[in-house]
Amino acid sequence: MRPAARFAAGFPKTGNRFDSGEAMAAISLSKLNKHYGSLFHAVKDVDLEIADKEFVALVGPSGCGKSTTLRMIAGLEDITSGDIRIGNKVVNHLPPRDRDVAMVFQNYALYQHMSVYDNLAFGLRNKKTPEAEIRTAIDRAAGMLGLHDLLQRKPKQLSGGQQQRVALGRCIVRNPQVFLFDEPLSNLDAKLRAQMRIEIKRLHAEIPTTSVFVTHDQVEAMTLGDRVVIMRDGRIQQIGTPLQVYGKPANKFVAGFIGAPAMNFIDVNVRSAAGVTSVEAEGLRLTIGPADAAALAIHSGRRVIMGMRPEHLSLGAGAPGLGFDAHVEVVEQLGSEILLETRVGNASITAARVPAETAIARGDQVRLSAQAGRLHFFDPETELPIS
């Protein structure tokens, strides 16, 4: 893989669609709906604009309708209502083969009875491309992905990572308008997954192509996506850059889904007196800075949900009014840092970024402090942020 990567870095981008100035391939989904049978509403009113050459990551818990959405873009699934446009052309009723998209599947979906070379050539042969051109295209893709030594093998003789690279190659060779990925890294082990993530990122830089990447893993979504789309129960929850969805989650679900370890949620009561706004829970009383105070003040006397990211909690006294005592229940030593599972009153709170060398044990009493301006507040009814 290493030599191939070096080779690819200096690879001239000849024969690329973008050199010949072809049409833009933006994708637009509007009011997209999918019903399975008469009862099950899998995708609900999805609106999404994907710019040409943009890499969008579609993330959400399993069963939330990501694959269904992707398969509708590919044309593998009929749409119940709404419109799909690829490059300004409505493709609602076009069969997959006429949409000029390529797709990578979770289980690679290589043609088991064909050699790697024939797998790569399959799409171009269907388009009656001359063999010489096919050879050039395969040579180029094989160079990018380090597949040269594997071309004569059958898929069964390849490891999972190699198979997935062949699947990527099959997409590249066709030079389509759109790349679709359906959890392509889920079947790989953690280390390989991280490698392939970088590989996909590099490929997108070398061959900028509109891409939709479906995953249930928020780390993949955050690291790969120019923008991240978060779905739940068939509905889009938020669309934004990784920083936006991390920093300004659109609701409690997004706040809890993005970020690892997950955000801590604590039920707190708001108290506003003498121009000072504070939130209280059992064993905890934080003074809220001016940024959040205004919005919270109107909730004075009511219960709200406070969110604190584990990485925004630190050990020690910290700023005045932001510290609280916690009882350590679990210590997870990661080598680079320590994760603490603590109990505060009847809430459990996770803290990350505790220096690895800290002497700390189960049962200890520690002082944790939050960072001003890094607290999130949600309305318990609507779960929308209070700001």
Add this chain to the structure above:
Amino acid sequence: MAMVNRPQFLPWLPPIGRKTLFALAVAFICFAFAFPVLWLILTSLRPESGVYYVHRGTEFTLASFAEVLSDERIVAAFLNSALISTLATVFSLLVTVSSGYMLSRFTGPASRLWFGTIYVFRCVPYISWVLPLYFVTQSWGLYDTYTGLLLPHIAVHICFFSWLMKGFFDGIDPSMEYAAMIDGCTRWGAFIRVAVPSALPAISALAVLCWLFTWNEFLFALILTGNRVPVITVVMAQFVTEMGLRWNLMAATAVMALLPAFLIALFGQKYVIRGLRI
């Protein structure tokens, strides 16, 4: 899987005793199955006078085989059986493969209707098909013709083996076909160019099963054919005459009829089993 503590057979026996008992049981079962075949082979090698005390004689001959092979009717029966088995296999596979695929991949009303239909036919006892088929072939003028035997066989294959084929396709990941459709194939193209080639081991295994089914079939052949289309299973039974039983000839014919199955077991077993397992 390795360390499951299964309840043991005769736990009070020492391991060596258990192994011995097990070996004996296996040997006995093998013998029980092999014995009739061995007896058949022995009988076929005895002269006509020796067939009633196969276990005692020491005189062996190939005369029965020679006699059988010189009988035009028996040779014709072999050829007919081979021809009908092959044609029935080819034609039924054309349907079985696509119908199994449909049952596996599509859930629409057409698929459900088809499923229901073959389910019903599958449930009807085999023997109760025979009489209606006899009347139908009679009235269509197909009685005692190749077609009149071929068509029922194809129908039976389809009803019996579409299920197996559905099972095979259930075991093949459909995303390969989706990939093909995205790569420029039609639905049908994805079936022909991707699904069928991946199912080829299973299809060959099924072909063997179909072929042997028809080759060994007796009931339809007995009822639906007369003198014009002799097939091997029926001809074999006709050694039972008013004049007596021609055991040696019957055995010789039977041994030859066993040959295809025997050859498959010898050379193709690995492939058949592998095919049935995908």
